[in-house]
Structure formats: structure tokens, C-alpha cells
Amino acid sequence: MRFEAFPTREELEEHARLVPEIEPSAVLAMLRISQAAEIIRSSINDVLTKQYHLSQGKLRVMIVLHQNPEGIAPSQLAAKTGVTRATITTMVKRMVRDGLATVVIDQEDKRGKKVSLTARGRQFMDQVLPGHYLRISTLMNRLSEDEQAELIRLLTKLSQP
Known part of the structure; x- marks a missing residue:
């Protein structure tokens, strides 16, 4: 499972022009952490759910x-x-x-x-x-x-x- 709906750096920079506190690299890093967590959780939970109903x-x-x-x-x-x-x-x-x-x-x-x-x-x-x-x-x-x-x-x- 991969997210394809990440904002681009350019989109984030546009938002940062309106709200200077927005840091595009920080937003992209957090979105990547969230994606990795979901992929990891899914791969582990799939076995627990399918094999053990847990x-x-x-x-x-x-x-x-x-x-x-x-x-x-x-x-x-x-x-x-x-x-x-x-x-x-x-x-x-x-x-x-x-x-x-x-x-x-x-x-x-x-x-x-x-x-x-x-x-x-x-x-x-x-x-x-x-x-x-x-x-x-x-x-x-x-x-x-x-x-x-x-x-x-x-x-x-x-x-x-």
C-alpha cells in the first residue's frame, strides 16, 4: 500500500507563503512516517487477523x-x-x-x-x-x-x- 496523494514540495511551499510556519520538509517527513507506520501495521495485523482472528x-x-x-x-x-x-x-x-x-x-x-x-x-x-x-x-x-x-x-x- 503506497500513498499517491502526497502534496508536492511546490504545493507545500505555496501554503508556506500563506502560513510561514509551515515547513515543507517537515510535512513530507511526517507523511512518510505515517505511510510507513500504516504499511508496517497492516503487514503485521493482517497475519494476526487472518490467522488468529486477533x-x-x-x-x-x-x-x-x-x-x-x-x-x-x-x-x-x-x-x-x-x-x-x-x-x-x-x-x-x-x-x-x-x-x-x-x-x-x-x-x-x-x-x-x-x-x-x-x-x-x-x-x-x-x-x-x-x-x-x-x-x-x-x-x-x-x-x-x-x-x-x-x-x-x-x-x-x-x-x-
């Missing part, structure tokens, strides 16, 4: 659950995955229905709950994660380790408030 959001939730075998409060799960509590509630209900997760009363805080993967959910993740991480590694191996470190540094700098 969305990126559900994968994030299941990874956090996989990392917390003792269980985790739904509010913490929402915070760690960047989704609302309502979304977590819906996702967890579906995962419980599908036998991938369980919800129990938190033994330390009797008012709270903890979500954890079932044996079936853990087995599913043990099946999904190696291939998922291999696809990511294969993609990232196009860059040297130094280039990967620089990319991480630049993306971190770019995404800070």
Missing part, C-alpha cells in the same frame, strides 16, 4: 495479561493498554466467553477484581507470540542495530509532548 487491541490486552500471570485489575489493564475501562470491560467479557481469560475477586482487596489468562489463553499466546515477534524481527532486521537504536531515539523524541 485485533491489535486484543493482542495488547493479552500481552499484558501474559506478563501478569497473577492477574491484574481491569483499571490497570486499561491504563497499560491505553484503552478506556469500558473497552476493557467489553474485551474481557468476550475473552471470558471464549475461554481465554478469567475474572476473580482480588484476595487483597475484596472489592476489586483481577483478570488473568486461563490455561487456554496462555497456550494461545504461546502459539501467537513467537511468530508475531519473528515477523517484527524480520521487518526490523532491514535496519542495523545502530539504525534501530537511532530510530527509537528519534521516534521517542518526536512523540514526547
Whole structure:
């Protein structure tokens, strides 16, 4: 998937004449970053969706659950995955229905709950994660380790408030 609707440098320079703060090279760089992110996300998500019927959001939730075998409060799960509590509630209900997760009363805080993967959910993740991480590694191996470190540094700098 390639975007063909990029503005030209000339078009951006025309806009910059009206709004001098517009930097054509910055706009083109960001559009290229967005295009690359969409292509990468699509190539990875296609396998997850087609082979495992797994969305990126559900994968994030299941990874956090996989990392917390003792269980985790739904509010913490929402915070760690960047989704609302309502979304977590819906996702967890579906995962419980599908036998991938369980919800129990938190033994330390009797008012709270903890979500954890079932044996079936853990087995599913043990099946999904190696291939998922291999696809990511294969993609990232196009860059040297130094280039990967620089990319991480630049993306971190770019995404800070």
C-alpha cells in the first residue's frame, strides 16, 4: 500500500507563503512516517487477523495479561493498554466467553477484581507470540542495530509532548 496523494514540495511551499510556519520538509517527513507506520501495521495485523482472528487491541490486552500471570485489575489493564475501562470491560467479557481469560475477586482487596489468562489463553499466546515477534524481527532486521537504536531515539523524541 503506497500513498499517491502526497502534496508536492511546490504545493507545500505555496501554503508556506500563506502560513510561514509551515515547513515543507517537515510535512513530507511526517507523511512518510505515517505511510510507513500504516504499511508496517497492516503487514503485521493482517497475519494476526487472518490467522488468529486477533485485533491489535486484543493482542495488547493479552500481552499484558501474559506478563501478569497473577492477574491484574481491569483499571490497570486499561491504563497499560491505553484503552478506556469500558473497552476493557467489553474485551474481557468476550475473552471470558471464549475461554481465554478469567475474572476473580482480588484476595487483597475484596472489592476489586483481577483478570488473568486461563490455561487456554496462555497456550494461545504461546502459539501467537513467537511468530508475531519473528515477523517484527524480520521487518526490523532491514535496519542495523545502530539504525534501530537511532530510530527509537528519534521516534521517542518526536512523540514526547
